[in-house]
Structures are given as structure tokens and as C-alpha cells.
Amino acid sequence: MVTDRQLSNLLVIGPPFSAKARQRLSEHFSKITHIESNSEPVSDELYAEADVIYGFPVNKIPSAKHVPRLKFIQLTSAGSELILASPFGKDPESKKIPILSASGVHTTAIPQHFIATTLMLFHHLQEQVVTSYVEKRWGGRIELLGENFGHRELSTQTVGFLGYGHIGRESARLAKAFGANIIVATPSGLKKAQEGYIIPGFGDPDGSIPSAWYSTNDLSSFTTFLSQSDVVLMSLPSTPATHHILNTTTIAHLKPSAVIVNVGRGDAIETNALIAALDQGRIAGAALDVTDPEPLPDGHTLYGRKNVILTPHLSGFAKDYYDHVVDILLANIRCYKEKKELLNVVERERGY
Known part of the structure; x- marks a missing residue:
């Protein structure tokens, strides 16, 4: 039985996911599933067991009822307008699930x-x-x-x-x-x-x-x-x-x-x-x-x-971009487990 602050399953949708990233996150999750492309289908079973979704799941999550265990979504982007405009983002029940941006990933x-x-x-x-x-x-x-x-x-x-x-x-x-x-x-x-x-x-x-x-x-x-x-x-x-x-x-x-x-x-x-x-x-x-x-x-x-x-929207794509996003994800995992306020929570009314 998974208690309120336990995390078991991480579902990664879209971003590159290195062996280093997997190692850094493995101490927090017993199962990590990486869906390499946004065009690749995701089974209902993977959605149903996910405690955290990490990546860029735009137009991927069908509805809130498909992710009954989901504690939060950690985006790899600082912007959140695309997921907010998706079927999941428009689902009233999804408002119970925090969406966390990667704001701060571009700091350097x-x-x-x-x-x-x-x-x-x-x-x-x-x-x-x-x-x-x-x-x-x-x-x-x-x-x-x-x-x-x-x-x-x-x-x-x-x-x-x-x-x-x-x-x-x-x-x-x-x-x-x-x-x-x-x-x-x-x-x-x-x-x-x-x-x-x-x-x-x-x-x-x-x-x-x-x-x-x-x-x-x-x-x-x-x-x-x-x-x-x-x-x-x-x-x-x-x-x-x-x-x-x-x-x-x-x-x-x-x-x-x-x-x-x-x-x-x-x-x-x-x-x-x-x-x-x-x-x-x-x-x-x-x-x-x-x-x-x-x-x-x-x-x-x-x-x-x-x-x-x-320049073609490339100013933020540093070599270590996804390492920086994992830093943010790990910070939010610590916040979640310690019952602290999550970082970068998207305010849906404002759109970011």
C-alpha cells in the first residue's frame, strides 16, 4: 500500500533521459519508465500507476481519471501554455494535480x-x-x-x-x-x-x-x-x-x-x-x-x-539543459516528501 508521501513510479515522457539522470532518480522510484517520443503511445496501465510524470506530455494525458495516483507533473519547459491548452489541462478534475514548470532552468x-x-x-x-x-x-x-x-x-x-x-x-x-x-x-x-x-x-x-x-x-x-x-x-x-x-x-x-x-x-x-x-x-x-x-x-x-x-529560439538550450531540469525535479521530490510547498506551481488562471 502506497502511503500519501511515498513515490514508487516515475513516468518520463519525451525528453532525453540519460543513465546519469536515471541513477540520480532511482533512489526515489522503484520503477522508471521512459517514453522516448511524444508520438509514442502510452498505455493506460502506465498512466494508472504513475506517481510523477516528468517531461513534455503535451496532448498525451487523456484526462485526470487516467492518472489516479499522480502527485504532480514536472515539465521540462519554463512555459506551460501548451499543456494548459491540452485536453488534460482543460479537464476540470486536473486542477487537483499540480503542474510544475521548469522555470529557473534558463537561469544561466x-x-x-x-x-x-x-x-x-x-x-x-x-x-x-x-x-x-x-x-x-x-x-x-x-x-x-x-x-x-x-x-x-x-x-x-x-x-x-x-x-x-x-x-x-x-x-x-x-x-x-x-x-x-x-x-x-x-x-x-x-x-x-x-x-x-x-x-x-x-x-x-x-x-x-x-x-x-x-x-x-x-x-x-x-x-x-x-x-x-x-x-x-x-x-x-x-x-x-x-x-x-x-x-x-x-x-x-x-x-x-x-x-x-x-x-x-x-x-x-x-x-x-x-x-x-x-x-x-x-x-x-x-x-x-x-x-x-x-x-x-x-x-x-x-x-x-x-x-x-x-536566433531560432535556441538561447536556452545549454548543453546541460536536462541536467538542470532534473535538479528542479529532485528539488520538488524533496519538497513533496518533506511536505513543503512545491516549486514553480503553474497558476492556471494566469497561464504560467
Whole structure:
């Protein structure tokens, strides 16, 4: 008889599952079943005996009644919109089963991508690479850096963080180390401690780095935030509240010298408004790891621009990605067994 806090069966759906991961988890589970592909069928028996489901089980779990022993689902993604939109996510009975995101898995990788792409835009590195690597020539300072040739220094800039979760807080720590001024916009606009899974030594646990906090729910506050930002880092989830939060109206409040870096979800930016702002010189550039639509179609007008860096939603895929997710799963297993609050519980009403 399995007691309330015992865990016996782990069902892994989708992600790579190394021998190291199996060994790390074997002390907690007597049976571990790995379904290697999301397209591979899962038997009702495996669902019925699962205490924990780990992976990316989008459109896999038929309903809550199929998983009577399930204690929680640990996703391998920071986003949860796909499973919430699945038949299981829409099943009213499923609300009794916590869905845990992998928020925090990107704490180290994506902030480094943010720094790299921001510095590329500031130093015109993509233009220099095209000149030397593609055109195979030296290039000149005025040609590459403009009439008032020179690089922008991050130490003199104000970086505005639109969203201040794990990615935003570690990005703020890195930008602050370069000497940048940090400001933040969140729905409440209030200073807030970091929640969920935290890696010691990273991020901004107590929210002390920003010099000012603004509210995205107050248009005056939000536009003030935008008007002060030399760089806007977007690390937002995809929700009705974040959809097109940067649009024709709000982008108009940015400085002509401002750059946008989006590492969250593509639909947070109205693409046509972004293109118009770039075409008209109302912003200086953008680094987009996510787009709307995604993938961006071949030949799209955003391709080939010297002031736009496009990467195909790969900023978070570090070599050790799945090791980091197992760290989060193990932390939640400990929380469960010790009757502590689980980490990264998805709030279904908010969508993340």
C-alpha cells in the first residue's frame, strides 16, 4: 500500500533521459519508465500507476481519471501554455494535480545570450562579421560604426526589464556588473522577492538590484518605464495580459536609440509595429530569439537587417539543459516528501 508521501513510479515522457539522470532518480522510484517520443503511445496501465510524470506530455494525458495516483507533473519547459491548452489541462478534475514548470532552468544560459546579443548590437559586431566573413574584406570605421563612429557602452545605459523572473533577475545581475542602471516593469510595479526554484549565487533573490519599479497595468507608469530604457529585455510568458504588450502605441514611447531584446515569447511584440519602428528609425535595433509567427517564414522582412539579430529560439538550450531540469525535479521530490510547498506551481488562471 502506497502511503500519501511515498513515490514508487516515475513516468518520463519525451525528453532525453540519460543513465546519469536515471541513477540520480532511482533512489526515489522503484520503477522508471521512459517514453522516448511524444508520438509514442502510452498505455493506460502506465498512466494508472504513475506517481510523477516528468517531461513534455503535451496532448498525451487523456484526462485526470487516467492518472489516479499522480502527485504532480514536472515539465521540462519554463512555459506551460501548451499543456494548459491540452485536453488534460482543460479537464476540470486536473486542477487537483499540480503542474510544475521548469522555470529557473534558463537561469544561466539565456542571460548570457542577452548580454551577448546586446553587446553585438552596441558594438555592431554582426555588421563586422558580414564584412569579414561573408564579403571577405576589411571595412572601415565610418562604414561600420557611422559618422560618429564609436561603440555604445553598457555601463552608461539604462536596461529596462519587462518581466522579472529567473531570466530577468540573472540578466539584471550581469548587466549591473557592467555598470548599467536597472529598472523593472511588472504587473504590480512593486518590489518583490524571487519565487520558485533558485540557484544560490545567481539572480536577484530579494529584488534589490533595480533602481525603480514600474507597473505594466498603469499606462502612465509603463510608458515612463519605456521612455527611460536604452535596452528593453523581454522575458515574458505567453498570456492574454502579455499579448502584444509592445505595440504601435507603446513602442512609440521608446527612444530612437533604444534596442529590444526578446527571449520570452514572440507574441509579446506586435510584429508589424516592430517592423514599422525599425523601418522609420524609431528604434535602433532588436535581438529576437522568439518571433510572431514562429518559425519566421523564409524571406520575411526581418531577415537580412544589419540592426536585427535573429536566433531560432535556441538561447536556452545549454548543453546541460536536462541536467538542470532534473535538479528542479529532485528539488520538488524533496519538497513533496518533506511536505513543503512545491516549486514553480503553474497558476492556471494566469497561464504560467
